[in-house]
Amino acid sequence: MAYQSLVYGFVFLPLCLLVYQIAPQKWRRRVLLAFSYLFFWLLSGKLIVYLLGTTVFVHCIGIWLEWLRSEQKTALASAERCEKKRIKGIYQKKSRRVLAFGVLLLIGILAYLKYYNFFAGNLNGIFGSALPFTLEEKNILMPVGISFYTLQAIGYLADVYWGKIRAEEKLENTALFLAFFPQIMEGPICRYSDTAGTLYSGKSLEIDNLTEGYIRIFWGLFKKKVIADRLAIGVDAIFGNYTSYSGAMTVFAAAAYTVQLYMEFSGCMDIIIGSGQLFGVKLPENFRQPFAAQSAAEFWRRWHITLGTWFKTYIFYPVSMSGPVKKWNQYGRKHFGKYITMLGTSAMALFPVWLCNGLWHGARWSYIFYGMYYFTLILLGIAAEPLRDRVLELLHIGEKSAGLKVVRIAKTWLIIFTGELFFRADGLRAGIYMFRSIFRNFDLNSLFDGRLLELGMSRADLIAIAAGCVVVAIVGAVKERGVHVREALGRKPVFIRWSIYYALLLAVIVIAAYGDGYQAVDMIYAGF
Amino acid sequence: MEKLMEILMEIDDSIDYEKEKALIDDRLLDSFGVITLVSELEDAFDIDIEASEMTPDNFNSAESIYNMVKRLQEN
Numbered sequence: 054m055a056y057q058s059l060v061y062g063f064v065f066l067p068l069c070l071l072v073y074q075i076a077p078q079k080w081r082r083r084v085l086l087a088f089s090y091l092f093f094w095l096l097s098g099k100l101i102v103y104l105l106g107t108t109v110f111v112h113c114i115g116i117w118l119e120w121l122r123s124e125q126k127t128a129l130a131s132a133e134r135c136e137k138k139r140i141k142g143i144y145q146k147k148s149r150r151v152l153a154f155g156v157l158l159l160i161g162i163l164a165y166l167k168y169y170n171f172f173a174g175n176l177n178g179i180f181g182s183a184l185p186f187t188l189e190e191k192n193i194l195m196p197v198g199i200s201f202y203t204l205q206a207i208g209y210l211a212d213v214y215w216g217k218i219r220a221e222e223k224l225e226n227t228a229l230f231l232a233f234f235p236q237i238m239e240g241p242i243c244r245y246s247d248t249a250g251t252l253y254s255g256k257s258l259e260i261d262n263l264t265e266g267y268i269r270i271f272w273g274l275f276k277k278k279v280i281a282d283r284l285a286i287g288v289d290a291i292f293g294n295y296t297s298y299s300g301a302m303t304v305f306a307a308a309a310y311t312v313q314l315y316m317e318f319s320g321c322m323d324i325i326i327g328s329g330q331l332f333g334v335k336l337p338e339n340f341r342q343p344f345a346a347q348s349a350a351e352f353w354r355r356w357h358i359t360l361g362t363w364f365k366t367y368i369f370y371p372v373s374m375s376g377p378v379k380k381w382n383q384y385g386r387k388h389f390g391k392y393i394t395m396l397g398t399s400a401m402a403l404f405p406v407w408l409c410n411g412l413w414h415g416a417r418w419s420y421i422f423y424g425m426y427y428f429t430l431i432l433l434g435i436a437a438e439p440l441r442d443r444v445l446e447l448l449h450i451g452e453k454s455a456g457l458k459v460v461r462i463a464k465t466w467l468i469i470f471t472g473e474l475f476f477r478a479d480g481l482r483a484g485i486y487m488f489r490s491i492f493r494n495f496d497l498n499s500l501f502d503g504r505l506l507e508l509g510m511s512r513a514d515l516i517a518i519a520a521g522c523v524v525v526a527i528v529g530a531v532k533e534r535g536v537h538v539r540e541a542l543g544r545k546p547v548f549i550r551w552s553i554y555y556a557l558l559l560a561v562i563v564i565a566a567y568g569d570g571y572q573a574v575d576m577i578y579a580g581f
Numbered sequence: 582m583e584k585l586m587e588i589l590m591e592i593d594d595s596i597d598y599e600k601e602k603a604l605i606d607d608r609l610l611d612s613f614g615v616i617t618l619v620s621e622l623e624d625a626f627d628i629d630i631e632a633s634e635m636t637p638d639n640f641n642s643a644e645s646i647y648n649m650v651k652r653l654q655e656n
Binding site: 215216217365366369370371373374378379382383391395398399402435 | 612613616617619620623624630631632633635
């Protein structure tokens with residue numbers, strides 16, 4: 054049962070809303086938990102044991118960390134001033150070990166399920182018969198959403214360890230935080246401090262939340278069904294048979310896939326955040342007009358925001374503040390100057406972030422390449438900053454010049470499209486082949502001689518895609534100016550407001566990619 | 582506060598630290614500026630700043646940085 058399915062929108066969600074509203078307030082979080090487990094069970098069957106096991110384990114580790122903190126507090130209260138530092142050190146070491154145990158086990162489970170076959174295949178491939186044993190590939194089934202709830206669980210434990218939050222005392226609350234059905238499949242990756250408040254409140258349904266939530270859901274369906282699912286047909290055709298297409302068609306495929314991925318993932322986020330809003334639960338935003346970014350680094354602050362924030366909080370900063378990096382910072386500034394030191398620090402802190410980003414998406418060399426691609430580009434961007442500033446100064450171009458902005462956005466689009474080409478390609482070899490075809494056999498004419506219509510998308514499909522993209526781009530441009538679209542619509546006269554809502558509803562019903570000739574397209578990020 | 586101002590000016594002297602209240606939110610100080618600042622603060626004030634302190638609230642203004650330093654010195 055995917056979020057864009059009719060069963061989810063017209064059976065599961067209304068039933069959950071009904072039971073939630075009928076239940077007494079103190080039972081409502083249990084209703085949400087029961088429906089979350091039902092949702093998970095429908096998707097993953099008996100693999101739900103992984104989620105249940107993780108929940109109990111994370112809950113216990115959280116309680117353990119909290120207990121250590123309260124023990125430390127008691128010990129400090131009765132200690133002499135000179136003793137306090139030693140006591141703190143002892144408890145810090147204990148807490149760090151408990152956290153490491155929790156995090157390593159969570160990562161171990163994820164790594165085994167997700168990367169065992171990749172590791173075994175590569176090890177056998179590299180060493181062949183030189184090894185006294187052969188690691189056999191296994192048929193491993195992975196529960197849906199494990200990459201998302203594992204990161205959320207690690208974040209929760211780190212926040213308890215840091216003392217940013219108190220550990221949750223009720224197991225059912227920890228369970229709901231990890232399993233809340235709207236976000237279990239694709240995120241957003243929530244921080245406990247951001248969602249726990251509204252998630253546990255059990256407040257009654259409100260007409261404003263229901264209206265806004267359902268509009269957001271339909272907006273997501275519009276992006277997914279009108280644009281993404283149509284584009285998927287053409288994208289699959291080119292990537293599935295890439296040797297038969299020209300460089301121009303490859304460029305089209307890379308751009309089309311990027312748009313498909315955005316419409317699909319951000320559309321699902323709209324459905325997810327809208328679903329949360331129906332119950333008054335505020336989930337964090339995952340996208341902020343990514344195509345308006347002026348650099349690769351900025352793109353990642355606007356695209357899959359909660360993943361980027363997670364990496365920044367739990368990998369980038371801890372690595373940046375670790376002993377070796379701090380020592381390098383001090384040594385480097387004394388011996389090599391600020392510039393080289395900053396580059397060294399950046400490389401040390403960014404490398405694990407981008408390696409993990411690549412690996413997180415899956416066990417494929419093309420994903421690792423994708424991570425390293427952004428690592429290299431972002432590092433080059435940092436390295437080139439002084440030179441870029443100097444050139445702009447010489448040419449008397451202001452930082453805020455409109456022309457410069459256009460050039461920067463265009464450059465960022467090129468970077469994104471190239472990255473997504475390798476991301477989507479069927480393996481790294483296919484990605485390299487497709488990339489090289491752009492320079493070997495471009496053939497611009499292939500885009501205009503009717504070959505686009507041989508990909509399975511009709512002329513009407515292309516028009517629907519283009520019109521849909523224009524609508525999304527206009528909404529994005531309005532949001533980029535700081536306007537809250539739904540609030541702005543709320544101030545319009547009822548007739549105009551509801552005409553727009555009905556138009557959206559009609560678009561989803563009438564021009565969405567349903568029926569003969571269209572396949573139900575799986576959500577891409579649910580596969581990670 | 583004077584010592585802190587000297588450190589901040591050395592990192593970027595184009596910012597008006599007395600007025601600015603959104604150093605992080607407005608991206609006047611980027612991640613690497615903050616890391617350099619942390620390193621300088623640890624040396625100058627003999628404190629340990631952990632990754633958990635890396636929140637915008639702690640670094641958005643000279644005053645908030647000063648308050649964090651004082652809090653860590655007292656602990």
